[in-house]
Amino acid sequence: xxxxxLAWLGFAFVTVFCWGLYGTMxxxxxxxxxxxxxxRYKAFLFVGLAYFLVAILxxxxxxxxxxxxxxxxxxxxxxxxxxxxxxxxxxxxVLLAFGAKGSPSVVMAIVFAGAPIVNAFASMVKHxxxxxxxxxxxxxxLGILLAALxxxxxxxxxxxx
Numbered sequence: 184x185x186x187x188x189l190a191w192l193g194f195a196f197v198t199v200f201c202w203g204l205y206g207t208m209x210x211x212x213x214x215x216x217x218x219x220x221x222x223r224y225k226a227f228l229f230v231g232l233a234y235f236l237v238a239i240l241x242x243x244x245x246x247x248x249x250x251x252x253x254x255x256x257x258x259x260x261x262x263x264x265x266x267x268x269x270x271x272x273x274x275x276x277v278l279l280a281f282g283a284k285g286s287p288s289v290v291m292a293i294v295f296a297g298a299p300i301v302n303a304f305a306s307m308v309k310h311x312x313x314x315x316x317x318x319x320x321x322x323x324x325l326g327i328l329l330a331a332l333x334x335x336x337x338x339x340x341x342x343x344x
Contacts, residue, residue: 206291209274210281223282230274238267288341296334300327 209226216222246253273294280290303323312318 202295203291205274206277206281206287206294209278210287213278213281223278227275227278234271289338292334292337292341296330296337300330303327 209230212226212229213223216225218225277290277294281287303326
């Protein structure tokens with residue numbers, strides 16, 4: 184496989200790194216707002232500003248530089264909007280969990296152990312296995328169980344200081 188064939192893996196690790204720091208940085212920003220009642224909402228406003236800078240300006244620059252056409256089919260716009268809403272609601276849920284006294288290490292362990300499980304089942308609904316549910320192999324089921332167990336173990340036995 185060529186090095187360009189693995190570019191996706193590098194981008195995936197960039198995401199792992201960024202999202203791995205997301206909860207800790209969001210909590211730190213919330214605390215640094217110095218407002219115990221509304222600090223989390225103030226912090227989330229800046230998350231929104233960051234999304235504007237990265238998710239709107241960057242694609243506009245890339246599309247313009249690549250001479251892309253500016254047609255947007257309604258189904259693509261609708262599904263992409265729903266994806267953005269899911270991402271924003273999820274980010275807001277993280278913030279609300281912090282506000283309800285969830286620690287970043289626990290909240291993010293639950294999120295990052297649970298999200299791949301939800302993704303696996305959603306993907307199977309959208310793209311069912313060719314042989315149906317009965318064709319699912321035991322390593323897949325084991326992976327789901329290990330993801331859940333990993334989230335529990337990280338949450339229960341996290342280093343506490």
